[in-house]
Amino acid sequence: MRSSFNRRGTTLLEAAGVLFIITAVLSTLIPACITRINQARYDKTVSELTAIAQASVSYLSKYGAGNCPALGGLVPDFLPPGFVDNAGVASSPFGTSYNQPVCSNNLVTASVLIPAGIGSNDSQGQLIVETMQGSQKLIEISKPIWNEYTVHLSYCLKYGCV
Secondary structure: OOOOOOOOOOOOOHHHHHHHHHHHHHHHHHHHHHHHHHHHHHHHHHHHHHHHHHHHHHHHHHHOOOOOOHHHHHHOOOOOOOOOOOOOOOOOOOOOOOOOEEOOOOOOEEEEEEOOOOOOOOOOOEEEEEEOOOOOEEEEEEEEOOOOOHHHHHHHHHOOOO
């Protein structure tokens, strides 16, 4: 009579059990990893939008509040080289192109479309607006444009002017 301890290999039932356990573990880990990757992409997108808006404010402070700068006009003085490609387009971590900055009412607004369903984490205390546009979400970040008039107005609102 053969002993069950001397056999070689595994049975089909044992292999199926191991595959079931591996599948169960992976099915819980993969969604969590995808969520973290998308959150990191979102955070980087917000950081890059902030850089675009701040670079636009710096551009307007240096050259005057005439026209809002194009993304290509911000490189290399206000944004790092390589941020914008040769065609003047900058891509977000989601692969979508950043929109050109918009200047109005003493605000610069930078925006981009990202896939819907990406969670937001507004821990930076900025002027962030998120709106759904079809199957995508539009993220907009605004920065105030400070010039001699807005500084004077801010001073007057705080301390009063005669």
